[in-house]
Amino acid sequence: MKLTDFLNFSGKIAVVTGAAMGIGQAIAIRLAEAGAHVIVTDYNEPAAQETAASIYESGGNAEAQYMDVSNAETVKSVIERIGYEHKRIDILVNNAAIYPMQPFLSIDDELWRKTLEVNVMGVARCIRATVPQMVKAGSGTIINLASINSYHPQRNLVHYDTSKGGVIMMTKTLALELSASNIRVNAVAPGGIQTPGAMAAAQAAMSSIEDSGSRINKQAFMERIPIRRMGQPDDIARAVLFLASPMADYITGEVLIVDGGFLLS
Ligand SMILES: NC(=O)c1ccc[n+]([C@@H]2O[C@H](COP(=O)([O-])OP(=O)(O)OC[C@H]3O[C@@H](n4cnc5c(N)ncnc54)[C@H](O)[C@@H]3O)[C@@H](O)[C@H]2O)c1
Numbered sequence: 269m270k271l272t273d274f275l276n277f278s279g280k281i282a283v284v285t286g287a288a289m290g291i292g293q294a295i296a297i298r299l300a301e302a303g304a305h306v307i308v309t310d311y312n313e314p315a316a317q318e319t320a321a322s323i324y325e326s327g328g329n330a331e332a333q334y335m336d337v338s339n340a341e342t343v344k345s346v347i348e349r350i351g352y353e354h355k356r357i358d359i360l361v362n363n364a365a366i367y368p369m370q371p372f373l374s375i376d377d378e379l380w381r382k383t384l385e386v387n388v389m390g391v392a393r394c395i396r397a398t399v400p401q402m403v404k405a406g407s408g409t410i411i412n413l414a415s416i417n418s419y420h421p422q423r424n425l426v427h428y429d430t431s432k433g434g435v436i437m438m439t440k441t442l443a444l445e446l447s448a449s450n451i452r453v454n455a456v457a458p459g460g461i462q463t464p465g466a467m468a469a470a471q472a473a474m475s476s477i478e479d480s481g482s483r484i485n486k487q488a489f490m491e492r493i494p495i496r497r498m499g500q501p502d503d504i505a506r507a508v509l510f511l512a513s514p515m516a517d518y519i520t521g522e523v524l525i526v527d528g529g530f531l532l533s
Pocket residue numbers: 285286287288289290291292309310311312335336337338362363364365366367386390413414415416417457458459460461462463464465466
């Protein structure tokens with residue numbers, strides 16, 4: 269296989285969750301650029317439509333689809349419909365997640381449940397609905413968005429950190445279980461990435477969290493990144509593209525940390 273063919277995704281059907289903005293949007297854009305037909309799913313339907321339209325205007329193949337990953341029935345019916353319409357699903361990127369910052373004692377059962385519903389159950393549901401389509405197609409690749417918080421704790425995010433730790437074990441366990449069906453399962457663990465969600469969360473935390481020990485200090489954070497810049501959504505999209513491509517054919521159950529070296533420091 270020629271090197272250029274490795275990144276030719278023509279004829280591939282890719283589903284990306286939470287793809288209306290941020291990292292998911294960047295992933296959808298790169299997958300489409302590589303030739304895949306991308307289903308841009310999100311619970312923010314108008315924003316998903318805008319993303320799909322802008323991909324289409326740039327010459328890519330994309331369609332928008334409402335899908336709230338915290339709703340089991342919606343996930344099942346949307347993924348089944350995609351499989352029926354396109355006859356296959358080759359790539360699933362589980363990107364949708366929430367990360368509302370709260371001190372531990374302020375996180376009630378409802379917020380715990382909501383976070384785990386989206387960040388853990390959402391991933392499990394999308395995989396459960398998609399695997400039969402991949403089995404039918406004879407192959408498939410799944411990439412889950414973990415986080416450096418899967419390894420490195422952050423104050424006021426115990427619910428999120430717990431969920432992202434779960435994503436890593438889900439990735440590894442399913443890699444083991446699904447390899448018999450020729451399905452690879454990997455994860456990308458981003459560091460601090462400049463996205464609308466991350467910026468809003470940091471802003472909200474700075475104005476609401478009083479504990480000075482937990483203040484988000486952008487300068488200190490930047491100084492801890494050996495590659496002296498914040499990550500951009502496209503840094504993650506390129507890593508996802510690699511794992512989704514045949515370049516990574518012999519890689520499964522792995523977590524690719526993309527953090528500018530943050531965890532080393
Ligand atoms: N930005 C970072 O610094 C960072 C760091 C580590 C990991 N991550 C992970 O990367 C992924 C993307 O993060 P981001 O910063 O781009 O997020 P973001 O908040 O900017 O965008 C998230 C997208 O997911 C959608 N979404 C949220 N809940 C949903 C649901 N229930 N169903 C469907 N769509 C839903 C939102 O509408 C939005 O379009 C997440 O899994 C996040 O945990 C991000």
